Amino acid sequence: MILGISSICYEWWPVILVTCIAARLLHNKYGRGLHRYPGPWLAAYMTIWRFLENYGRRTEWTHINLHRRYGDVVRLDPNALSFADPKAIKVIYGLNKGMVKSHFYPVQQATAKGTRIQSLFSTLDEDFHAKYRRCLNSAFAMSSLVSYEPLVNSTLDVFLEKTEELYARTGTVCDFPKWLQYFAFDVIGDLTWSKRLGFMERNEDVDGIISFINGFFDYAGPIGQMPFLDLVFQKNPLILLAQRYGVSKKVFAVTKFAQSQSIHRAPEMEKIKANGLAPGTPKDGIDLLTKFTQAQHDHPEIMSDTTVLASSVSMVFAGSETTAIALSAIFYHLMKYPSAYQKLMAELDGAVRTGLIEDRGNGTVSWAEAQKLPYLDAVIQESFRLHPAAGLTLERVVPAHGMDILGEHIPGGTIVGCNAWVLHRRPEIFGKDVDNFRPERWLEASPKQLSEMKATMFQFGAGARTCIGKNISLLEIYKLVPSFLRRFEMELQSPEQTWKTHNAWFVRQMNFMTRFKTRQVKRDDAFTQSHVR
Numbered sequence: 001m002i003l004g005i006s007s008i009c010y011e012w013w014p015v016i017l018v019t020c021i022a023a024r025l026l027h028n029k030y031g032r033g034l035h036r037y038p039g040p041w042l043a044a045y046m047t048i049w050r051f052l053e054n055y056g057r058r059t060e061w062t063h064i065n066l067h068r069r070y071g072d073v074v075r076l077d078p079n080a081l082s083f084a085d086p087k088a089i090k091v092i093y094g095l096n097k098g099m100v101k102s103h104f105y106p107v108q109q110a111t112a113k114g115t116r117i118q119s120l121f122s123t124l125d126e127d128f129h130a131k132y133r134r135c136l137n138s139a140f141a142m143s144s145l146v147s148y149e150p151l152v153n154s155t156l157d158v159f160l161e162k163t164e165e166l167y168a169r170t171g172t173v174c175d176f177p178k179w180l181q182y183f184a185f186d187v188i189g190d191l192t193w194s195k196r197l198g199f200m201e202r203n204e205d206v207d208g209i210i211s212f213i214n215g216f217f218d219y220a221g222p223i224g225q226m227p228f229l230d231l232v233f234q235k236n237p238l239i240l241l242a243q244r245y246g247v248s249k250k251v252f253a254v255t256k257f258a259q260s261q262s263i264h265r266a267p268e269m270e271k272i273k274a275n276g277l278a279p280g281t282p283k284d285g286i287d288l289l290t291k292f293t294q295a296q297h298d299h300p301e302i303m304s305d306t307t308v309l310a311s312s313v314s315m316v317f318a319g320s321e322t323t324a325i326a327l328s329a330i331f332y333h334l335m336k337y338p339s340a341y342q343k344l345m346a347e348l349d350g351a352v353r354t355g356l357i358e359d360r361g362n363g364t365v366s367w368a369e370a371q372k373l374p375y376l377d378a379v380i381q382e383s384f385r386l387h388p389a390a391g392l393t394l395e396r397v398v399p400a401h402g403m404d405i406l407g408e409h410i411p412g413g414t415i416v417g418c419n420a421w422v423l424h425r426r427p428e429i430f431g432k433d434v435d436n437f438r439p440e441r442w443l444e445a446s447p448k449q450l451s452e453m454k455a456t457m458f459q460f461g462a463g464a465r466t467c468i469g470k471n472i473s474l475l476e477i478y479k480l481v482p483s484f485l486r487r488f489e490m491e492l493q494s495p496e497q498t499w500k501t502h503n504a505w506f507v508r509q510m511n512f513m514t515r516f517k518t519r520q521v522k523r524d525d526a527f528t529q530s531h532v533r
Contacts, residue, residue: 174513
């Protein structure tokens with residue numbers, strides 16, 4: 001009988017193979033109960049659809065167009081749904097909902113000596129995340145911002161002077177997104193280790209760190225759509241074993257830099273780890289490595305040397321990339337919309353004339369001063385709305401018992417999530433002109449409408465997994481933008497020029513070439529409130 005079955009299998013294997021494949025595809029489409037949700041036809045049958053689509057590097061626009069065509073719930077693969085209604089945010093990302101991150105996130109874990117480094121961002125263990133985050137919350141609290149301002153000022157001063165030296169005086173065209181990346185990386189170096197990485201001084205990608213991170217996200221975006229591939233290409237157990245025993249010396253460029261800084265500061269950190277910060281230590285200017293090590297002293301059961309290293313590495317990976325993208329979006333939109341640019345300059349100059357902003361010699365603006373400028377805030381919020389850094393769905397996995405989302409019962413194990421690019425273009429929330437840059441919408445909105453707009457903004461995520469470095473990013477943005485605009489006039493190399501965007505998980509901008517001219521502000525200029533209305 002066994003020989004008979006073998007003979008049948010040998011003779012009919014093509015039919016059996018096709019039958020098995022067909023059964024698998026039909027199970028993918030119908031077996032999970034998600035067939036009632038519309039989406040690209042191939043997505044219902046095969047995960048390969050979103051893997052290949054992501055390689056097109058325009059996923060944010062694909063998701064926007066899919067939701068405009070199909071409605072608030074779109075199927076992105078046999079086991080994944082995207083939600084466009086802002087009401088879904090509280091359900092999917094709210095506290096105590098039982099949701100966990102999908103396996104998209106561990107793809108982005110760095111490695112050191114063959115060991116994965118779990119970060120706040122990449123860990124799937126919610127209990128570990130909660131304990132880990134509690135250790136670091138004070139370092140990232142809004143109340144800590146003032147203590148970091150001297151470190152940001154240090155880098156900001158250099159950035160303004162190097163912009164003057166390299167571009168404004170010479171008339172040289174600047175690759176503005178790259179230059180802003182250099183600023184963002186050096187700020188993170190100053191904030192984390194009290195040492196800039198050297199991007200601005202050298203005007204180059206130090207040790208290829210930016211190229212490495214760009215390549216890393218180019219990999220993580222599509223591979224994260226089919227995470228098992230990461231176990232083949234990067235986190236293969238054999239590769240990690242070789243690293244652990246020194247056969248392979250490969251170390252992430254960012255991890256290598258963080259390790260070198262840790263070694264350089266080791267004696268100082270060992271004292272803090274053992275005894276904590278000395279009583280009476282001034283709060284201003286204390287870097288994040290010091291605060292991470294203080295957390296290790298306070299919570300040794302959670303914070304290890306590896307966890308401190310992971311926290312430092314995460315600052316470079318996520319903190320610099322997202323801030324650079326936000327800054328690029330703000331400056332680009334100002335140059336593309338001259339009326340908004342003029343209104344913002346009128347507000348800044350008026351604030352200097354009336355003493356709201358101190359007239360410092362280098363043109364810098366403090367965090368406290370920037371908070372008093374409503375049109376600046378509107379410009380920044382509108383840029384966040386039109387170009388959030390993350391361009392993919394922030395994935396969560398529905399708990400085993402299933403969950404109701406917007407009146408739909410979603411089976412357990414289903415991957416669900418929202419994309420900020422989709423949420424930020426809801427006409428019933430932001431108005432019919434959602435694809436236009438119009439900062440005035442933030443000033444004209446009624447209190448109720450403004451509350452809805454703010455609740456829909458998703459550029460930093462939501463819930464317990466909201467970006468912990470959000471406040472530091474805001475500190476950098478609200479200081480650099482007005483300081484740079486006070487110091488320099490800017491214009492695109494060509495008025496018709498349009499940037500190129502590249503969705504590698506974070507949607508970075510490329511090739512909007514810019515010219516700068518040193519700006520002289522005359523304090524006796526006439527200003528009226530009509531300029532900023």
